[in-house]
Amino acid sequence: MPLDRPLSLVTGASAGIGAAFARALAARGHDLVLVARRADRLHxxxxQLRAAHGTAVHVRPLDLADPSAPQRLCAALAAEGLAVDWLVNNAGYGVPGTFEASAWEVHAAFLQVLLTAPTELAWRLLPGMRARGYGRIVNVASLAGHVPGSAGHTLYAASKAYLIKFSQSLALENRAHGVHVCALCPGFTWSEFHDVTGTRALVGKLPRFLWQRAETVVDEGVAAVERGQIVHVTGRANRAIKALAKLIPDRLGLWLSARQSRRYRQLD
Structure with a gap:
């Protein structure tokens, strides 16, 4: 059964969708563990959340690109007697340019943050959720995981497709134990994501109807995982794009992706 004050761990909580998740869950009576690299923003x-909602907030500045970070985080929480009921795997970013344009160390760090860290956090926190008969895991994936790959940002769509399939399997394995798992798949979202990747000017040319606010994405995500939905694409426009991508032949989809990549992907 749902707890009076669930404890939610949110990664990438310093900005964007992660910060919006923290605010939304605090407003719903959750206590929080906030994880990101930027300690000043987390504090x-x-x-803000303590003042607005009386929320107990535990700040954990960590770089999930460090392979030891998930284990150290979970060990520290266990030592403090903190049992995580909601896990929001949100931390992520993009590596602009083509695959060979970046050093392997850059790609390795990306894969650690986008693939290994969320998978390990789920593995470490899931047993406690199952034992208590209650848990929620939200893996923030992307519409990019449902559509053909694009030139540039080579690993991004691949990593999001992994999170979708991982969430599906994890959900089927744990739905009888009170644990809901949802892959949340937003499209273009107003945040600093594209400022960090240096693609703001490119994506700024896209139609405004393709964009959503982070708060809207989070509201849809919380509702989806609570009702047991395993994969949720946010926004009508994004759901239409996903449906179209499933209907058209792969060859046509890749041709369209090749034409559109230069509009919103940095290729050099």
Whole structure:
């Protein structure tokens, strides 16, 4: 059964969708563990949430590109007697340019943050959820995981497709134990994501109807995981794009992707 004050762990909580998840869950009566690299932003958000909602907020500045970070985080929480009921695997970013344009160390760090860390956190926290008969895991994937790959940002769509399939299998394995798992798949979302990747000017040319606010994405995500939906694509426009991508032949889909990539992907 749902707890009076669930404890939610949110990665990538310093901005964008992660910060929006923290605010939404605090407003719903959750206590929080906030994880990101930027300690100053986490502490500022924690002060806001404590004042607004009386939320207990545990700030954990960590770089999930460090392979030891998930184990160290979970060990520290266990030592403090903190049992995580909601896990929001949100931390992520993009590597602009083509595959060979970046050093392998850059790609290895990306794969650690986008693939290994969320998978390991789920593996470490899932047994406690099952034992208590209650848990929620939200893996923030992307519409990119449902459509043909694009030139540029080579590993991004691949990593999101993994999170979708991982969430599906995990959900089927655990739905009888009170644990809901959802792959949340937003499209273009207003945040600093594209500022960090240096593609703001490119994506700024896309139609405004393709964009959503982070708060809207989060509201849809919380509702989806609560009702047991395993994969949720946010927004009508994005759901239409996903449906179309399933209907058209792969060859046509890749041709369209090749034409559109230069509009929103940095290729050099």
């Amino acid at each position: 500022a958000l924690a002060i």
